[in-house]
Amino acid sequence: MATFLAVIVALGVAVSFVYNQPTILYVALVFSIIMNIGSFWFSDKIALSLAGAKPIDPEHNSDHRDLERIVENLSITAGLPAPRIYIINDPAPNAFATGRNKDHAAIAVTSGLLTIMERSELEGVLAHELAHVGNKDILLSSAVVVLVGLVSIVADIFLRSMWFRGGRDSDSKGSNPLMIIGIIFIILSPIIAILIQLAISRRREYLADATGALITRYPEGLASALEKIGGYDKEPLKRASNAMAHLYISNPFGAKAVKGMAGLFMTHPPIEKRIALLRDGRTAE
Numbered sequence: 001m002a003t004f005l006a007v008i009v010a011l012g013v014a015v016s017f018v019y020n021q022p023t024i025l026y027v028a029l030v031f032s033i034i035m036n037i038g039s040f041w042f043s044d045k046i047a048l049s050l051a052g053a054k055p056i057d058p059e060h061n062s063d064h065r066d067l068e069r070i071v072e073n074l075s076i077t078a079g080l081p082a083p084r085i086y087i088i089n090d091p092a093p094n095a096f097a098t099g100r101n102k103d104h105a106a107i108a109v110t111s112g113l114l115t116i117m118e119r120s121e122l123e124g125v126l127a128h129e130l131a132h133v134g135n136k137d138i139l140l141s142s143a144v145v146v147l148v149g150l151v152s153i154v155a156d157i158f159l160r161s162m163w164f165r166g167g168r169d170s171d172s173k174g175s176n177p178l179m180i181i182g183i184i185f186i187i188l189s190p191i192i193a194i195l196i197q198l199a200i201s202r203r204r205e206y207l208a209d210a211t212g213a214l215i216t217r218y219p220e221g222l223a224s225a226l227e228k229i230g231g232y233d234k235e236p237l238k239r240a241s242n243a244m245a246h247l248y249i250s251n252p253f254g255a256k257a258v259k260g261m262a263g264l265f266m267t268h269p270p271i272e273k274r275i276a277l278l279r280d281g282r283t284a285e
Contacts, residue, residue, distance in 0.1 A: 004032070004036070004144075004150075004151065005032050005033070005036060007151055007189060007192055008028055008029075008031070008032035008035075008150070008151065009025070009028060009029055009032065010189075011028060011151065011155065011186065011189050012024055012025040012026075012027070012028025012029060012032075013025055014183070014186050014189075015028070015158050015186060016028075018158075018183060018186070032150075035150050036143075039143035040100055040139070040143060041100065043098065043100070043139070043143045044098040044099045044100065044104065044105075044106055044138075047096070047098045047244060047247060048086055048098060048106060048108060050239065050241060050243075050244055051088050051096070051108055051239055051244065052088055052089070052090075052238075052239045053086035053087065053088045053106075053108040054086060054087055054088075054089070055084065055085070055086055055087075056068065056085045056086065056087055064085075064087070067085060067109070067114065067122075068085060070119070070122060070123055070126055071083065071085055071107065071126055071130075074123065074126055074127050074130055074215060074216070075130060077215055077216075078127070078130050078131075078133075078134055078215050079134075080102050080105075080130060080133055080134055081102055081103055081105075083097070083099065083105035083106050083107050083130070083133060084105070084106040084107070085106070085107055085108075085109075086106055086107070086108040086109075087108070087109060087110075087111060087114075088108055088109065088110045088111065088237075088239075089110075089111050090110045090111060090112055090237055090238055090239070091110070091111065091112040091115070091234070091235070092110055092112050092232060092234070092235060092236055092237045092238075092252070092254070093110060093112045093113040093115075093116055093117070093228060093229045093232055094109075094110050094112075094113060094229065094237060094248045094249060094250060094252055095107065095108060095109040095110065095113055095125050095126070095128075095129055095248065095249050096108055096129065096244075096247040096248045096249065097129040097130070097132040097133055097137075097138050097247075098138055098141070098247065099133070099138045099139070100138070100139045101136075101138075101139065102133050102134065102136075105133045105138055107126065107129045107130070107133075109125070109126075110237070112232075113125065113229075116228055116232075117225055117228065118224075120216075120218060120220075120221035120224070121221050121222075121224050121225035121228065122225070123216050123218075123221055124212060124213075124216055124218070124219075124221035124222030124223070124224070124225045125222065125225045125249060127211075127212035127213070127215040127216045127222065128208050128209060128211075128212035128222055128249055129208075129212075129249065130212070130215060131207070131208040131209075131210075131211035131212040131215065132204070132208050134211065135204070135207060135208060135211060137204045137208065141201070141204070141246060141247055144243075144246065148194065148242075148243045151189055151190055151192075152190040152243075155186050155187070155189045155190050156190075158186055194242075198246070201246035201268060202268065202269050205249075205268055205269055205274065206269060206274065206277070209222060209274055209277065209278060210277075213278055219278040219279065220278070220279065222278055223274075223275045223278040223279050226249075226250070226271055226274055226275050226278075227275060229249065229250045229271070230250065230271040230272075230275075232254070233254070234254075235254075236252060236253045236254035237252040237253075240252035240253050246268075248268075250268060250271060251268050
């Protein structure tokens with residue numbers, strides 16, 4: 001979060017220099033502080049809303065009662081308070097955890113995940129998400145949803161305004177090297193934000209896999225679940241977004257989205273390596 005604060009301030013410096021308006025820097029600083037605070041308190045609500053997640057109703061749905069029991073049992077095993085449970089009405093199998101701490105955590109699963117998973121596989125997925133809660137990943141991962149979006153939106157606004165200006169003052173400022181550097185930073189800042197997002201996500205997924213396997217004492221359950229999720233080749237999540245991609249247990253855009261050059265910007269480590277590590281402790285060939 002401190003890094004994102006620094007990126008926003010640097011973005012404000014670049015924009016204020018390009019427009020020769022020091023006030024922009026102060027506005028960017030205040031705005032970034034407000035967004036950091038907002039992302040701490042409301043990131044879970046924002047993430048759940050973006051995903052279209054709805055709270056379960058175990059009184060009227062037996063599947064939800066079973067899901068609630070599994071989460072409660074795994075939470076006891078992990079020594080964690082039982083999180084709130086949400087359902088995303090989508091056939092693509094996936095899940096994520098969010099919240100600011102273990103006492104204010106939530107787990108969301110898709111209806112497709114409940115449909116295709118055996119009980120041991122579902123336990124593996126839920127244990128993985130509880131591992132994110134126990135490993136204190138959820139606050140940072142949820143806050144990144146807000147902050148990545150913020151950096152991208154701010155950069156986009158100023159880039160569009162620069163195009164709208166149509167190159168005014170180009171004769172007097174166009175040759176200024178500092179102005180050129182500022183414009184380059186405005187263009188690159190969304191990429192910097194995404195790289196921070198990737199660095200956070202990939203290494204925490206491996207740890208959550210390992211911790212989840214310890215909670216269930218059955219690594220094969222999660223490995224089999226990841227196989228099914230990775231093998232799902234139909235439509236991706238309907239409400240998938242780049243800002244939220246790192247939250248999910250697997251890439252919400254589907255297996256096709258990580259092939260070729262797109263694989264360089266995956267929010268998750270290769271699913272084959274995750275499965276291999278769970279099964280025999282070595283990376284995939």
